[in-house]
Amino acid sequence: MADFDDLLKANHEFAASFDLSGFDGVAHAGVAIVTCMDSRIDPLGMLGLKPGDAKIFRNPGGRVTPQALEALVLGAHLLNVDRILVVPHTRCAVASNTEAELRERVAASAGRDASWQPFHVVADQAAALTEDVQKVRSHPLIPDTVLVGGFIYDVDTGLLEQIV
Template identity: 85%
Template sequence: MADFDDLLAANRDFASDFSLGGFDGVAHAGVAIVTCMDSRIDPLGMLGLKPGDAKIFRNPGGRVTEAALEALVLGVHLLRVERVLVVPHTRCAVASNTEAELRARVSESAGQDASWQRFHVVDDQARALAEDVQKVRSHPLIPDTVKVGGFLYDVDSGLLEQKI
């Protein structure tokens, strides 16, 4: 159990002045963000938001997957989401490597064959972003009143640029 002692100690510090207890769980700024799991991205900070303001869904490449669509439908109908941002980023591993390259790198790191693992690489970020925004806009359970935008986050400058 000692493997997590540093994190548990940090959690106790965090909880010592915890102010979100009893929070209702809705998106108080009416925002949902679909973005990458990349640790260089601070989804709330990059938009000037705070805990409780947005629903955040993260995955490799920041793609609008079936799970992301499920989260967005729930967010729109149950959690006050009115705006959706789809946010991939620069220098993304799944957008700058081929499937074969990622499989080879994981195989080497794991010391075993990873040729069977799918990594959902993105060969054209602009096209993928347009497709993902369209998936959200055209979903039958997401009304036209929900605003959906596609953005690119620059991990080197911190700037967000609207593409769609």
């Protein structure tokens, strides 16, 4: 199992100063974030938050999927969430490639056909963001008291721009 030794070593160093033992698991700042899986995004850092402050849901493109809605409903009712940020980002692969291009790139890397794999590309980020924010705002199990905003994160400046 040496393939993971570097990560397990880092985990032991992390655990040596771990201070979230017994944490209640709610979002102490009342924040939930739906954002992309892109490793250039530090969801807590970009908002000045720390572990325990927010619930974070990540997926390609930062889209509000049925799974994201499930997480947001739980967050709003059970985990202290009263503000939701939907945050896609600049230079996103699913917003800057077509479905065919992504399938071709994956097929080339995998050495096998990927024409069957959906990647849910985003042709218009602002329109998709508006649609996603509306999905959250109109969900029957998300209370009207929960604030929902749509933002684009700039991976080159670290700045958020509110779109919705």
